[in-house]
Amino acid sequence: MVVCVGQCGVQVSEAVWNLLREEHFISKDGVVGEESKVDHSIDTFFNESLSGEARPRTVLTDLDPTPCEVLQRGHLKNLFFEKNFVSGKQSSANVYSKGKSDGIVLMHEIQNSMRSFYESCDYLAEIICIHAASGGTGSGLTTSIMENVYDWSRHVSSTSFVLCPNEDCKVGTVAPYNAVMAINEQKELFNMVVNFDNAALYKLVTRAKTELIPTYSDLNYAIASFLSGYSSGYRFGGHICSSTDTVYTNLIPFPAMNQMIAGCELYLCSEIPQNYFRDSMNLLFDERMCMISINPKEGEAKILSHAMMYSGERNVYSLIRALHETAIPATKPQFTDFIPCHTKLLANFHGIKQPKESPFYPGSKNNLVTLINGTAINQVFNKVFDQFKLMKKHRAFFHWYTESGLAVETFDHAEEAMQSLIDIYSLKDVPGHDEEKADYSADQ
Numbered sequence: 001m002v003v004c005v006g007q008c009g010v011q012v013s014e015a016v017w018n019l020l021r022e023e024h025f026i027s028k029d030g031v032v033g034e035e036s037k038v039d040h041s042i043d044t045f046f047n048e049s050l051s052g053e054a055r056p057r058t059v060l061t062d063l064d065p066t067p068c069e070v071l072q073r074g075h076l077k078n079l080f081f082e083k084n085f086v087s088g089k090q091s092s093a094n095v096y097s098k099g100k101s102d103g104i105v106l107m108h109e110i111q112n113s114m115r116s117f118y119e120s121c122d123y124l125a126e127i128i129c130i131h132a133a134s135g136g137t138g139s140g141l142t143t144s145i146m147e148n149v150y151d152w153s154r155h156v157s158s159t160s161f162v163l164c165p166n167e168d169c170k171v172g173t174v175a176p177y178n179a180v181m182a183i184n185e186q187k188e189l190f191n192m193v194v195n196f197d198n199a200a201l202y203k204l205v206t207r208a209k210t211e212l213i214p215t216y217s218d219l220n221y222a223i224a225s226f227l228s229g230y231s232s233g234y235r236f237g238g239h240i241c242s243s244t245d246t247v248y249t250n251l252i253p254f255p256a257m258n259q260m261i262a263g264c265e266l267y268l269c270s271e272i273p274q275n276y277f278r279d280s281m282n283l284l285f286d287e288r289m290c291m292i293s294i295n296p297k298e299g300e301a302k303i304l305s306h307a308m309m310y311s312g313e314r315n316v317y318s319l320i321r322a323l324h325e326t327a328i329p330a331t332k333p334q335f336t337d338f339i340p341c342h343t344k345l346l347a348n349f350h351g352i353k354q355p356k357e358s359p360f361y362p363g364s365k366n367n368l369v370t371l372i373n374g375t376a377i378n379q380v381f382n383k384v385f386d387q388f389k390l391m392k393k394h395r396a397f398f399h400w401y402t403e404s405g406l407a408v409e410t411f412d413h414a415e416e417a418m419q420s421l422i423d424i425y426s427l428k429d430v431p432g433h434d435e436e437k438a439d440y441s442a443d444q
């Protein structure tokens with residue numbers, strides 16, 4: 001099930017559902033093509049309606065009614081149905097606590113909708129939530145939703161696909177407050193958090209097509225192609241396929257270290273036409289792959305674990321061979337010393353689709369997406385946290401938050417929790433990681 005919250009979530013959902021629809025040979029009206037009837041892959045993301053059409057298993061919600069209305073009038077208007085949308089009357093005005101409190105009036109409807117999707121499928125493998133941490137709705141309402149469905153959703157794997165604020169794209173003065181509150185609460189509410197930001201998405205999609213200026217929609221197709229690669233293992237099966245839980249097991253060494261750096265090779269494919277796997281392996285930890293503004297190899301940065309998910313038509317053995325052959329020092333990052341095998345590999349051999357709506361989308365038949373659990377995530381967290389602390393010191397903008405019911409102490413708690421997350425990702429607070437060991441790793 002995909003839950004999309006706030007303007008960013010709802011707009012990204014258009015790209016996601018358009019891509020998934022094409023991959024499963026479903027028309028814009030929900031009519032299922034013959035090609036899709038050969039297996040059950042369609043069932044992962046779509047429910048069958050009473051009249052036999054495929055309907056997205058999704059809840060699209062925003063306090064501001066406009067994003068949902070635009071989607072309901074757009075080219076996918078006949079794909080969705082009433083139950084997919086829950087919208088309010090007015091935005092949160094960018095305030096996390098307003099997103100949380102004003103969201104209460106929508107909660108009953110959101111819960112009912114999610115619950116009915118949960119009950120209508122044989123086995124709900126995962127809740128994927130798409131939202132922006134800097135928006136009041138994307139931060140506050142998302143937190144509220146996950147708290148409210150906790151009684152049943154704790155039995156279901158949950159992943160947050162979150163757009164982080166980035167100082168290169170000025171997104172609003174209070175974005176650091178919203179983001180720090182969201183990061184802290186959502187690291188507990190989701191099993192895994194996959195991080196993106198617009199500055200990195202922009203660089204990624206324009207790498208091969210510098211002459212065009214992308215729209216949000218083009219950036220959203222990059223997130224959609226990540227979701228497609230991420231989920232294709234359990235949709236289509238394949239030679240090395242796994243469930244979401246297996247991915248969590250291999251990526252998250254401690255519950256508190258569940259923050260992933262998303263990467264996507266798809267948009268770099270024009271740079272690597274020949275030895276596809278060998279060249280992709282060399283790009284694995286390259287910042288050009290990253291969908292968040294991070295360099296996983298910068299300075300002392302260390303990788304704890306990473307997963308590669310390949311979908312396409314190439315041979316699995318060339319992938320494994322390339323993985324062995326490309327352990328060359330120039331491309332290799334530093335790994336932590338206490339996790340000897342860092343890689344989880346998943347591969348399925350389902351060709352990918354090219355949506356016509358985005359001129360940036362490459363015509364490749366291969367999609368390699370990566371998840372990296374590495375200390376470099378602090379490059380983003382530190383920036384947001386510094387901005388948070390600066391404003392908090394002067395209690396700037398506090399009244400907007402306290403007026404909508406947030407206790408002042410919540411800012412102190414958020415600061416402590418964020419500091420502790422940053423410390424964990426600096427490998428200061430890792431269980432069993434004593435001083436001596438820290439010195440040893442620094443010497444390596």
Ligand SMILES: Nc1nc2c(ncn2[C@@H]2O[C@H](COP(=O)(O)OP(=O)(O)OP(=O)(O)O)[C@@H](O)[C@H]2O)c(=O)[nH]1
Pocket residue numbers: 005006007008009011012062063064091092093094095099132134135136137138139163165169171198216217219220
């Ligand atoms: N990639 C992408 N980013 C978006 C899109 N729409 C908004 N954003 C980004 O999302 C962040 C703001 O979040 P929004 O989703 O607009 O906010 P919201 O969740 O609706 O919350 P409020 O409007 O504050 O109640 C900013 O960083 C925007 O740049 C989109 O369609 N695609």
Ligand SMILES: [Mg+2]
Pocket residue numbers: 006007062064091092135137
């Ligand atoms: Mg909004």
